[in-house]
Amino acid sequence: MSSALKEIGIKKAFKFFYTTLLMILYEFMIFPQMRTVFLRLCGAKIGKHTIISRGVKFINLYRTGFKGLTIGNYCFISDEVMFDLADKITIGDHVSLGQRSMIITHLNIGYSSHPLQKYFPPEQKEVTIKNGTFIGPYVVILYGVTIGENSLIMVHSLVTQDVQPNTLFGGVPGRVIRKLESEKQN
Template sequence: MRRTERYPVSGANSLWQLYRTVPFWKVVKNFLVIQTARYCPFVSVKNWLYRTFLGMRVGDKTAFALMAMVDVLFPERIRVGKNCIIGYNTTILAHEYLIDEYRLGDVVIGDNVMIGANCTILPGVTIGDGAVVAAGTVVHRDVPPGAFVGGNPMRVIRDRYRTPEGPHAPGGGDPETRP
């Protein structure tokens, strides 16, 4: 389940009211830092930029691939654990601006998490320690520790603590014929 705070707006859609919620110069600074980090080939420099200028909590030995995009408006609401990989062109959002409201939610990514390329992490989710997120996944709810998830909508494909089931499991998913 996503944990977001909801803020109703009236009049024009919430994106038109952006600068009532976030200072203009904060957005400019964040944009410049994030665009620099997206193209930077040095993982340690990226992590330093995120920690120093955006207020993100990024664990040791975590690697953001080229083109990874963190939330421009509320990056300080993103926490990434130790020894994680954030795949190429993955987007991590801590906000949603909708027609009648905007929502904010912390994103917590545990330790030793691998997130594939082109994923979208929505606000208010937690990805547990040791989880693997397949490329192209939209993470719209929490991911249990050790789970392998994928798809859109996201689903658990395999859990580290449970034997896989289904037609592609050993024995065709039938418990009677499994080795």
């Protein structure tokens, strides 16, 4: 038996095979509406008027499956965005994800015998992106992060911490650039 099969077990290996076949089918969905319907049929919760562009990738499907993915209404998921479904990903309404952004929900150095495992044991946590948020292109969001409502994450940023609502956030590692003022009602 291979080392990889020993590490993940036979049940996860079969789930990996099954979800790989699903992803092959997914690649043939040429229209956003087809992709949305397919993902819903596979268990994802996707709101109305949400567009999922071509080339969006899903990894670690054998862990949560598409049931771990929730995307709200009026969202735009750009080309080649990557979702790590080792844990749940929840995206609110009116959220845009820029091309090639990544949402990572876990850390795993490798095999249990890897020498760094004692310093960096496997860990996974869900990621939440609240309503009205814009995630710029090439942004990486790490596991356990919550991004507050009406925030903008600048291009090429690394998000390692929670982002408060109404915040302009950017950099590597990311930091608060400034708070966005709420519009006052007269």
